[in-house]
Amino acid sequence: MTQPAKQNVVVREVGLRDGLQSIQTILPTAQKFAWIDAAYTAGQREIEVGSFVPAKLLPQLADTAELVAHAKRLPGLIASVLVPNLKGAERAIEVGAHSMLIPMSASRAHSAANVRKTPEEMLTMIAAIRAARDAAGSKTRIEVGMSTAFGCTLQGDVPEDDVIALLQGGLDAGAECVGLADTVGYADPGQVRRLFERALRAVGDKLTCAHFHDTRGLALANTLAALDLGIRSFDASTAGIGGCPHAPGASGNASTEDVVFMLTRMGYDTGIDLDRLLALRQQIAGWLQGEQLGGAIWRAGVPKCNARSTHAV
């Protein structure tokens, strides 16, 4: 029986940024190099290696420039960084990151706490970043990550209209793609369907990425809901580390290994070797002793039978 070609799904590693920024342990740069190398060997081709924020705020991520330089040596790897402001963006451009993610909060309360700006001020800043990028002749992609798109621990409900308006505003200001993030783990699959459907109607294929946290156990169900709508890029963090320092109670990104397991079993091609990824997870767990880790597949192991070989999507 001829099998239809598998569909590709990108699982972007954000453990080095979203993960490490939210825990106490400061990983030495050499271990981060080893993490990036092993993730690359396992097949990961998009890694958010850090943030360009002041080292006094997030000393865990002070070596971001070195990590970008390291990651750029690996052929085909997209090295992305988070930049909260123009100064950070200038550094991303300077070191030649392939992509820079600007976190924009749909919640006004979270925006004030996280980036000390209103959403409107963020839009002005995005325009300034776009101008700086173009003036520098840089190819660094500009992506907006819409934080707290599904609710906020500080503000509570976040109106869907606000989210859609800000997505459009971010693109109008010069971003090239946008993603929706459930920063605090509030989203349910019904909400994911509603908001992604609206967002896809509003901005089409400029909406490229979903970012879920497993705070309330729904990261994989939410991933499934977005996948069903055609989303083909998901942020995830090996060992499920992650959170947000300004969103109390938020912890645990979707774990890369569980997302890869689900997608692979469903017949999607992530390009990632799960056995190698699980070996990396074990290594990271050794580095992060005492930290709260997440994920399920590492504990039970992969099933004895392999249903994926018998079907494609």
Place this chain on the structure above:
Amino acid sequence: MTQPAKQNVVVREVGLRDGLQSIQTILPTAQKFAWIDAAYTAGQREIEVGSFVPAKLLPQLADTAELVAHAKRLPGLIASVLVPNLKGAERAIEVGAHSMLIPMSASRAHSAANVRKTPEEMLTMIAAIRAARDAAGSKTRIEVGMSTAFGCTLQGDVPEDDVIALLQGGLDAGAECVGLADTVGYADPGQVRRLFERALRAVGDKLTCAHFHDTRGLALANTLAALDLGIRSFDASTAGIGGCPHAPGASGNASTEDVVFMLTRMGYDTGIDLDRLLALRQQIAGWLQGEQLGGAIWRAGVPKCNARSTHAV
């Protein structure tokens, strides 16, 4: 704005059977009474209270007859039991259980290990149970739970054709409804969709129940997949306890509180009060100290905002 009526979903509690059979702790009958009472007060209306198996095999469940009698005093509560053979069925009929679940393994290896019969011998036995039930003038419903429908730790792959043939065989032999069970936590949402679609085509609304384990983190994603196909009854276990003594590595039913949280957030009506259920979970966790528990929502708590009030399904 007028809201459409919410759709009802039944979450059947199986912690007292599937949960307690797989752990070391033997709960005293008085604590099981308290569990049933609190689950009822929280709004649960279907509880699998135990199994009619020899006490020497599962001493944890030796008080099943008392639990049925206790549960029958609670108005509107459906008290179900698991029965592996005719003798167990005769006891279920004798004590007037509302429903009896016959576990049938789609995997021949699991069938031999779990009930020491081939699937064909199980079909003969179902016919004998139906005859005994009818001869007694009993109203005890006969349900077949199709174990290892998505794969088996002993046998590996389980052919979908076998599952469908056995579902039909069980109904032909006299069962009144059937469910599909991922006994060992192998199922992925794609497989759930394929098998449930085939089963619904084959047996229609006689397929009433889905039973997922969270062994590999996919219980909620699988629940979503079955929900999308119209399944409206799910087994789950408070605190995520569960497993199967004859399926190595299988542990952790879908946790009742996480399933209820997801369904409620999505706008379904389970009739269950999550706060009361979480209080019961805490009580159970106290009784089961040292046992491995599951679930996520108990840790993070319910979100500050309540999206469910703003939308229905």
